Amino acid sequence: MTPPKARAERKTTTLHGHTLIDDYAWLRERTNPEVVEYLEAENAYCGEAMEPTHDLAKTLYSEMLSHIKETDISVPFREGGYWYYSRTAEGLQYPVYCRKRGSLDAAEEMVLDVNELARDESFMAIGAFTVSDDGAMLAYSVDNRGFRQYTLQVKDLRTGKLLAERVERVGSVTWAADGETIFYTVEDEEQKRQFQLYRHRLGTPHSEDVLIYEEADERFNIGAGRTRDRKYVVLESASHTTSEERFLPADAPGGEFTLIEPRRDEIEYYADHRNGQFYIRVNDAGRNFRLVTAPVSSPGREHWREMLPHRDDVMLEDVDLFARFYVACERRDGLQHLRVCRFAGEGAETLDSREVIFPEPVYSAHPHINRVFDTDKFRYAYQSFVTPSSVYEYDLATGEETLLKQLEVPGGFDRELYASERLMARAEDGVEVPVSLVYRKDMREEGKNPLYIYGYGSYGYALPIGFNPNRLSLLDRGFVMAYAHIRGGGDLGKPWHDAGRLMVKRNTFTDFIAVTEQLIEKGYGDPERVAIEGGSAGGLLMGAVVNMRPDLYRAVVSHVPFVDVMNTMLDASLPLTVPEYEEWGNPNEREAFEYMLSYSPYDNIEAKAYPAMLIKTSLYDSQVMYWEPAKYVAKLRTLKTDGHVLLLHTNMTAGHGGASGRYDYLKEIATDYAFILRELHYLSF
Structure with missing residues (x-):
């Protein structure tokens, strides 16, 4: 197989004494037939290269599908005079939104059938x-x-x-x-x-x-x-x-x-209302936010009255406000906590508070759909690597918690076979970085398991720890799966985000490398069989770490990767560019330009060996334009010195999130997993 070769047409940009060379800027011309021809040639090459895994991908898809209850219904919630819910049916790609008036025993009314909207x-x-x-x-x-x-x-x-x-x-x-x-x-x-x-x-x-x-x-x-x-x-x-x-x-x-x-x-501040008072979550006294109140008649900060102070070790992520209580959604030690606080009366004072206790060392918990203001009940969602997605209802009067629904996982799932844990990896500057892991207990072998590591680390986004039945296809083949809560994310509050953006962005990449090294040192994986995955800003992470330490990784899956940092951030006409100055920096300023240039994946590709890579994008992505990964692959092909496969696949009918239908999306994941299994030489398919 001969990979496609994109035509080189040199374009230069000189700024701050540096000249950026871009041989593939012409790939931005979406309507140019030559661009479409190149992308389709890459798709054909990708399909040919992945042909030996066709049966494996079909097997993986069948496995994943076997763990999904195709015909199902969501937990109904009340809003106004109706109970609303969605349902899925076997064979249909999209949900149907429905409601019942007054009671769940009433006749069903169809609100919106997304399958009908998606016809043709x-x-x-x-x-x-x-x-x-x-x-x-x-x-x-x-x-x-x-x-x-x-x-x-x-x-x-x-x-x-x-x-x-x-x-x-x-x-x-x-x-x-x-x-x-x-x-x-x-x-x-x-x-x-x-x-x-x-x-x-x-x-x-x-x-x-x-x-x-x-x-x-x-x-x-x-x-x-x-x-x-x-x-x-x-x-x-x-x-x-x-x-x-x-x-x-x-x-x-x-x-x-x-x-x-x-x-x-x-x-930043965010307000809700109760009894003539605004309840305002604000980070004016510290990065992790506090809670204040102010009368509607005079809501400015000179009238703010503090209810919850700022805490250096607790991030106040949200406040869910009700007539007789509020729920403080907090993040402490990298984990989410829910604290129910009861009001003493009509005023803002609280009578008592109670924290909802969660049983596992690694989990996600957050408010579910709560549309009723005057209520004594609160719904929250809970899940972990080994506990399927669950919806609970907390009764303020009794303190009791009732499980309303837990995701049913057909196909023989036994949660007792799996274990999850959290460890800390020491970054190169001594900072402790949380890592969440899941594996099958009876398949763990010191230093021998294939290792999969996922990362993101941008925008203050905290990496969620959730149950995913698709993950079973790797866990049941002996994989240890790790999720790195690196700086730049919000896993340890706003300061954690600050420690991985702008002029300290490189911490995000070195944290991920440190996590990889220490997982191997601690025997969680075979150093010759390490796969990594990330998407969007996590695709920037993938591009940066393989430029810095390509020897650590055997296989890389990168979705819609933000890899052409300099050219994108210098083009203020593109969607997102100007708002992104607050995350990456403004390259029109010399210091920011030189720092961003030091890690931009596209600008730091070198003539050396790289891991096997599957790069995926979409033609109609509005967040990371398709040409970024296309240019990245075109340039990488001319410089890399190894014989490892480099694949680019462009979804010609989708956007940033890939396929929209649930079955089509499942097939995409099966292809990703088939690539990882093949490149890690995992023979027991």
């Missing part, structure tokens, strides 16, 4: 999905390409008919209390930034919609929603590090929005 479409994703207060109207948005470009439509749930309303490029959508007014945001045409808020009244032409607010700062996106008690519409304007909010009584949609507190750089 190669891709389908739902964006907004919100029902009017009276339950009569559904406002929803769809993307049929994968480019995160959503079209808003309104359905009359009484008749099942679509209204004439149709708006393009819509982001957030929320109803006013009258059931006739919709607030929605739209994106600009170039940067895909949600920047305008409009008010629309049902039955009127789109041309008559009123522009309420326009965000001028290119770092900021806007979004609109309702407080849990439904009394206010809240307009949020936020960058990666700064936010501000405005509010409007939901029963006065024609009024003016009121600013809570003017934005200040590096200060």
Whole structure:
């Protein structure tokens, strides 16, 4: 097999005394037939190279499918006068959203069948999905390409008919209390930034919609929603590090929005409402946030009253507010904690608090769907590497927790066969980095198991620890699977994010390398059989670590990787670029430019041996454009000195998340696993 060879056409960019050389910039021309021809040639080569694993991929797909209950129903939740839920059916790619009026014993009403929307479409994703207060109207948005470009439509749930309303490029959508007014945001045409808020009244032409607010700062996106008690519409304007909010009584949609507190750089705040008071989560006193209250009549910071202080060792990730209690969603020692705090009366004082206790050393826990404000019950979701996704209901009056549903895993899953644990790896500067592991207990052999390591480490995103039945196909073949909570993520609060962004971004990569080395030293895996995986900013991680330490890894799976850091961040016309200055830095500044250049994967490819690599992208990705991985592979082919396979696959009909249908997505995972198994010389397929 001869891999495709992309034509080289030199383009140079000189800045700060450095000249960037880009031989493959022409691959940006999406409509150029030569570009499509090249991508299709890479797909054909990938298919040919993976042909020997065809039967293995089919086996893996069948295994994964056997662990999924194809016909199932979600836990119903109450909103207004209805119980809402979704259901899936064997053979259908997408869910059907349904409801029952008043009682779960009532007749089912179909709200939206995504399978019908997806008929004759190669891709389908739902964006907004919100029902009017009276339950009569559904406002929803769809993307049929994968480019995160959503079209808003309104359905009359009484008749099942679509209204004439149709708006393009819509982001957030929320109803006013009258059931006739919709607030929605739209994106600009170039940067895909949600920047305008409009008010629309049902039955009127789109041309008559009123522009309420326009965000001028290119770092900021806007979004609109309702407080849990439904009394206010809240307009949020936020960058990666700064936010501000405005509010409007939901029963006065024609009024003016009121600013809570003017934005200040590096200060974020998020408000909800109860009994005439705003409850505001804010990081003005420390990076990990505190909770304050302020009266609606005078919500500015001079009137803020502290309820929960800032704590250096506890990140206040969220606050779920109800009529008689709130739930503090905290992160401590890298794990999520839920603390239920009961109010003493009408004021903001709390009477007592109780933490929900979780039984495992490694897990994820977070609020589930809680749409009822005046309630004494709270739902939360819990799962771990070995405990399937579960929904519990906590009763404030009794303190009892009731399991409402646990994901059924057919196909002979026995949780007692598996173990999970957490260890700490010491980074090169002495910082302890958490690592979560899962493996099959009866297949663990000191230093002999194939080792799979996953990482992300950007945007303050905390790597979730969840149950995934697809993972069983590797665990049952003896894999030890590790998830590295490296700096740049939010696993240990905002300071953990700060320690892996901007001018200390390289900590993210060196942390991952240190995790790899110490897992091998501790006998968790065979040093000759290490596979790694990451996507998007995690794809940047993959590209950086294989440039720095290619000898550590045997196989790499990289999804929609952000690898062309310099060219992308120097192009302010691209979606996301300007807002991303707060994460990576502004390359128009010399110091930031030189630091980013030091780790940009595309700019640091060298003539040396690299691991086997499967690079995956999508033609309609709006977050990491397809040409980044395409250029990366084209350049890597000209420089790498090894005989390991290098594959590029482009999904020609999808976006950033890959295939949208659940069966199609499963086939993609089966291909990834087949690649890993082959490259790690795992012969017992």
